[in-house]
Amino acid sequence: MQHQNMWFQSLLSSxxxxxxxxxxxxxxAVGISVRVSAQTAGRITGQVIDSSQAVIPGASLTAQNIAIG
Known part of the structure; x- marks a missing residue:
């Protein structure tokens, strides 16, 4: 009976x-997937310059995620 009890405890523990x-x-897995899918926005910063490396004041740009349109 003792041996059977030890076997059962070992099985239960396993x-x-x-x-x-x-x-x-x-x-x-759930924690990682939630963190990855939660990234919906970002920020791009910098300056717009012309071919002579001069800053173009008041310039703006539009970025588009080509994967979602």
Whole structure:
């Protein structure tokens, strides 16, 4: 009876350990995907210059994500 109890405890411990790893991996995967997909905006800063390296005052530009149009 003692041997059977030790085997059961070992099996239970193994299953709990495996379940803990699955939960940890799932938690990391969800956490990473949320952080990656949360990036919806950005900022581009700098100066617009002409071919002679002179700054063009009041110039603006438009950036477009070609992947989404």
């Amino acid at each position: 299953l709990l350990n495996r379940r803990l790893w699955y939960v940890l991996i799932l938690w990391l």
